[in-house]
Amino acid sequence: MTSLKAEVFLAPSPTPFQPCLLTDLSELPRVGFRGADSAAYLQARGYRLPERPNQALRQGDGSWVARLSQTEYLLLASFADRGVRVASEEARWVQDEQRNYLLPRQDSHAWVQLSGDECSAVMAKLCGVDLRAQAFALGAVAQTSVARINVIVVNVGSAEVPVLWILFDRASREYFSGAMLDAMGEFGGRIVEVDDLMA
Missing domain, CATH: 3.30.1360.120 (Probable tRNA modification gtpase trme; domain 1)
Structure with a gap:
């Protein structure tokens, strides 16, 4: 199968019909966090979080946060910054006393x-x-x-x-x-x- 590159959003077409x-x-970064303290951790990092599971919110930089359960979140990169912000979240995470656990999703x-x-x-x-x-x-x-x-x-x-x-x-x-x-x-x-x- 051909390796494909990515665009996150399509530019509006000049015609009414959008092809499939x-x-x-x-290749864009994505990472998860799970735990009773994950919401507070992500909010401290500047993310707006969905109110309920099975919802997602677009962030100001074009990335998205999807809430998969009461305590699990999935961060999906913005194409605008080539995923730098989301990649940095995975790179900077360290386990401490918080109940906030990293869930690598790239692989x-x-x-x-x-x-x-x-x-x-x-x-x-x-x-x-x-x-x-x-x-x-x-x-x-x-x-x-x-x-x-x-x-x-x-x-x-x-x-x-x-x-x-x-x-x-x-x-x-x-x-x-x-x-x-x-x-x-x-x-x-x-x-x-x-x-x-x-x-």
């Missing part, structure tokens, strides 16, 4: 972006959760199964540019990408490189 695109974001989880007007139709082929915009709003998080693989899905798009981020077991990267491309075929879906997005 798959982009690999796996465990692959990360892809599915974008375009047919996002929910593509996902409906592979997933039993309703991911249409009216049911799965901006900032919604689903921990579910897609193509028989456990995944985390985050809606980071908009009404103008639908975008889903999908994280899953990195060992399944080739299989999962193939399943996604097969599901996208009906809609003329294709892989896109970061250079293509920024052209």
Whole structure:
């Protein structure tokens, strides 16, 4: 499978229709924190946190924080700074008396972006959760199964540019990408490189 580079958000198209695109974001940093003190730790680091599990919030720098449970958070890098901020969170963490434990995700989880007007139709082929915009709003998080693989899905798009981020077991990267491309075929879906997005 071709190694893909990443763009986090798509620039608005001059045409109303957004094509179905798959982009690999796996080279961007991501890291998790879990524990009773994790919320206070992240807030002290300047992050705004979702109020409830299965929600995500966009940060001022373009990164996102997804809340996966009462005490677990996943930080997803901003393309604007090439993930420097999120990478630094992992690098600077040290275990102390706080109940705040690092969960490295760079090697465990692959990360892809599915974008375009047919996002929910593509996902409906592979997933039993309703991911249409009216049911799965901006900032919604689903921990579910897609193509028989456990995944985390985050809606980071908009009404103008639908975008889903999908994280899953990195060992399944080739299989999962193939399943996604097969599901996208009906809609003329294709892989896109970061250079293509920024052209």
